[in-house]
Amino acid sequence: MxxxxxxxxxxxxxxxxxxxxxxxxxxxxxxxxxxxxxxxxxxxxxxxxxxxxxxxxxxxxxxxxxxxxxxxxxxxxxxxxxxxxxxxxxxxxxxxxxxxxxxxxxxxxxxKPNVLKARVRAQIEAWQAREFLRTQNDQLKANLLRFEADNDLTHASAIRILAHMSGMRDNATGQHCERVQDFVWLLARLLREHHRFKDTLTNDYIDVLVQSAPLHDLGKVGIPDRILLKAGPLEAEECEVMKSHARLGWDAIEQVERELGRSAPFLSVTKEIARSHHERWDGGGYPDGLGGDAIPVSARLVALADVFDALISRRPYKEPFSLDEARDIIAADRGRRFDPDVTDAFVAHFEEFVEVVEKYPERG
Known part of the structure; x- marks a missing residue:
């Protein structure tokens, strides 16, 4: 017991x-x-x-x-x-x-007794989240230290393990990681010659971006299960806790950088994706309210890939949308939630994104 x-x-x-x-x-x-x-x-x-x-x-x-x-x-x-x-x-x-x-x-x-109890509970849960995240940081640091000495296969496997660790917290399947990674690779390939993106989307940058993309929700390891796994809609206070996963992911990577005494392209890109993948093109996102080109290119690509996969996936709080419905929802948010040129690339080459979905169907 x-x-x-x-x-x-x-x-x-x-x-x-x-x-x-x-x-x-x-x-x-x-x-x-x-x-x-x-x-x-x-x-x-x-x-x-x-x-x-x-x-x-x-x-x-x-x-x-x-x-x-x-x-x-x-x-x-x-x-x-x-x-x-x-x-x-x-x-x-x-x-x-x-x-x-x-x-x-x-x-x-x-x-007020109920206010006191609620505030104490919130602080204790926040303490638990920090301690859990600190433990994950130790494991993350150990894995990252080994990455540079290992071959490409071991490197990719370690990243996938970390991605699955964060995905398991909210019952996301392994297929989510693979699909988001392939969606991001597709978007990067489609946009690498575009005048707005060609200076950023070099071959080396795309390699790092694709490796980093599955870790966008790393900060969810610090969100209490009662919120992360809630089947119904979240209360306003619970929404704020959920939103904190963007900062928690950033904090986790930044702490690793401090402890290592240095950074690396993989860490830098992972950190900016973790923090900014919920920013919106119109400035209405979180945690920083960035808008337009102030949002890192990496986060703009991951944002669309992540939302598309979330729309077509079953979650505790919703049934999946059809592929066409999800495409139309993404297209309707062109210039509001998503970078217009990223959205246009997605819509114009939608069949290629469908092929990725067919390559990694949901299990069970």
Whole structure:
């Protein structure tokens, strides 16, 4: 029988009544520790097992919440622990000061029990995602270090493994990776002589682009299953969490670059695809709201390839569109979601994309 991990929450408040109230609210789901002042809280936070989250009152005598937060973020042992400030000081100046010091969230008093529980749960899930992603980063770094010494087959296999790891999180099939890779290769080949793309789409760049394309959703390893696998429509807050996979993918590759002390074309292209493949030509995408030629060429090609394959694939929340329906949806978004010239290449050579679909049909 597997025992569910009980995460630890540290409460720091000078009011015994508040400590008792918050402890009672959270103790059913979490291991709760308590401190009556900032210094005691700082001491508890450095002990093992360390808390996964700290709820910190701002208005305390001697060492107030802001000073305590600053010390937590200065200490290498505690700086990565998320801290949520609890305060009746709800003006924008105090709120901005809290986030400047490194607070993860800011809850106004009087505290509403359901709001507190929801915010604590969100912070714990974010902590779990970061830890999972950190583990994946270690594996990713190890694989990437071996890529340069291995032959082409081993290189391609390692990339495919990483792509499958991210795809398995949302039940995407291996065929998705192969199809997106071939779609991107087709688009790059069709556009490499185009005046807008020929300076970028060199043979070497296309090779790297095709290798990188299957890793566009790498950041999904950091999205909670309750959101990633939800069969129905997502709530607004859940949508924001889902959107964070673009930044998570970027962060994963950037951390690998920092730890390696260098970058490489494969890493650079993978990173820009992971971050920007949900940007829109009209500027309405995420995470940066880029538009037009400000969106990297790699991300523009992967965006169309990924959306086309998503449209024709079965997902927990939808049935597949027909090939013709998917083509028409893509064409209707010319100049809105997709680069007009990329869209035109796709529509003009649609039969070649159909051949890729037939080459990699869904299994089962």
């Amino acid at each position: 597997t025992v569910k991990q009980k995460f630890t929450v540290l409460l720091i408040d000078d009011s015994p009544e508040i400590l008792d109230t918050l402890g009672a609210l959270l103790s059913e789901d979490y291991r709760v520790l308590a401190a009556r002042d900032g210094l005691a809280g700082l001491d508890i936070a450095t002990r093992r097992p360390q808390p996964h989250l700290i709820l910190l009152d701002v208005m305390m005598p001697d060492v107030d919440g802001y000073a305590t937060l600053a010390r937590l973020k200065e200490n290498p042992l505690t700086r990565d622990i998320p801290v949520v400030l609890l305060t009746s000081l709800t003006d924008s100046v105090n709120e901005e000061h809290a986030f400047e010091l490194g607070a993860s969230d800011y809850i106004a008093k009087p505290i």
